Amino acid sequence: MGVQVSPLTKIICLSGVLALGFLLIILSCALFHNYYPLFDVLIFLLAPLPNALFGKSDGFSSHGEFLNESGRNGEDFGHFMTGLLVSSGILLPIVFYHSNLINHESALMTVSGGLIIYLCIVFFTWFFNGSWDTEDDNLFGY
Amino acid sequence: MDTSHERLFRLPFKLPTSVSAKKVCVYVAGALYGAGLWSFLDCVLYSKHANGSDLHISFIDWVPMLCSVLGMAIVSSIEKNRLLQDALSSGTFTGSQSTAWQARVVLFLGFSLLASGISGSLVVLIVKFLLKDYTSYPTLGMGINNVLANLAILLSCTMLWIGQNVEDEYNYSLTL
Numbered sequence: 435m436g437v438q439v440s441p442l443t444k445i446i447c448l449s450g451v452l453a454l455g456f457l458l459i460i461l462s463c464a465l466f467h468n469y470y471p472l473f474d475v476l477i478f479l480l481a482p483l484p485n486a487l488f489g490k491s492d493g494f495s496s497h498g499e500f501l502n503e504s505g506r507n508g509e510d511f512g513h514f515m516t517g518l519l520v521s522s523g524i525l526l527p528i529v530f531y532h533s534n535l536i537n538h539e540s541a542l543m544t545v546s547g548g549l550i551i552y553l554c555i556v557f558f559t560w561f562f563n564g565s566w567d568t569e570d571d572n573l574f575g576y
Numbered sequence: 577m578d579t580s581h582e583r584l585f586r587l588p589f590k591l592p593t594s595v596s597a598k599k600v601c602v603y604v605a606g607a608l609y610g611a612g613l614w615s616f617l618d619c620v621l622y623s624k625h626a627n628g629s630d631l632h633i634s635f636i637d638w639v640p641m642l643c644s645v646l647g648m649a650i651v652s653s654i655e656k657n658r659l660l661q662d663a664l665s666s667g668t669f670t671g672s673q674s675t676a677w678q679a680r681v682v683l684f685l686g687f688s689l690l691a692s693g694i695s696g697s698l699v700v701l702i703v704k705f706l707l708k709d710y711t712s713y714p715t716l717g718m719g720i721n722n723v724l725a726n727l728a729i730l731l732s733c734t735m736l737w738i739g740q741n742v743e744d745e746y747n748y749s750l751t752l
Contacts, residue, residue, distance in 0.1 A: 510602050514736070517606025518613075525614035533621035 444561050452554040458547030462540040470535050471544040474526050478548040481519035482555045488512030523548050601739030605732045609648075612728030616641050619721035629715045636704065637722055640696035644729040647689030651733055654683050656740055690733060694726040 456475070463469045488508040524545055531541035623633035701719035710716060 510740070513599055513602040514606040514609070517603040517608075518610040519606075521607035521610035522614055525611060529614050529618040529621060532618055532626070533624070534626035535621070 441562075448554050448558050448561075451550060455547045455550030455554060458543045458550065462536075462543035462547065466537060466540050468536055468540065470530055471527060471540060474523055474544050474548045475551065477519055477523040477526060478552045479555075481516060481523060481552055482559065484512035484515035484519070486559070520552065523552065598739045601735050605735035605739060608728045608732035608735060612644075612725040612732060615721045615728060616725035619718040619725075622721075623718055627715075629710065631705070631708075631710055631715055631718075633718060637700055637718075640693045640700060640722065640726055641729075642693075643689045643696060644693030644726045647686045647691075647693060648729055648733045650682060650686030650689065652736055654679055654686070656737075690730055694723070694730055697723045697726040 459471055459475050462471050488511060527536065527541040527544040527548075530536045531538055536544070619637070620633050623631075697719075701723055705711070705716055705719040710719075
């Protein structure tokens, strides 16, 4: 994070991009009168949740992490669920398109909108958590 | 252990540290699991909504997937440190012998469920699709997707196993 951007600008930009993502998904539903793609919003809103729940003692920022077995299992579960949710969020519109539930414009808009929403949430947490934790992350060669 | 490997290549390419490799393994395992799940759901939804033929997905097609999911749940829920410790100490602790046997039996059950899942999906593909001359693609795709789903779940289980074992090596080298 070499560039210094004021937090207000970050918040405004991110909220604009988030609104763009929601716009894409809602448009993909409303243009074709077919509201199946709304499930994708649900999946992508759930996707950052496991890391947020289990990743609080992430990496080595807290001591006593090495031998704490249950904490690391929870973290593994969080990573697994994140991968599962992100991949299913990408695959859901494709599967719906393949089984003729939605058409291909709708599928494209849903995938891009969902990815925009997810990346917004990830960047948001990264911007506002990263200011304290970047040193630790760089130190341990993540 | 990690610092000795760090300048192995001339290119500015660093071998991933075992923590980040573990993370990537677990993420990839989750993504593969999702891919398997959605591949299977694809064949089910395709059979319901966009099917041009008279062949439909029935409960028979669900059985291999259920086997795979159950097997992966069993294999992933075994505490692998216990198994590793028993393999290392090789029965000097007589108290943990019974748990080691339990772990072996349950692990064997899980792996055989995974293997029966993938072979069952192959059997369904051959008996239900290929032998009845449903060999053109949009119909055959349902059977192929079923096989791919089971394969993806097997690969996901493998990645998860690899990730957890990487972590164990890392802990081992740290605690000693």
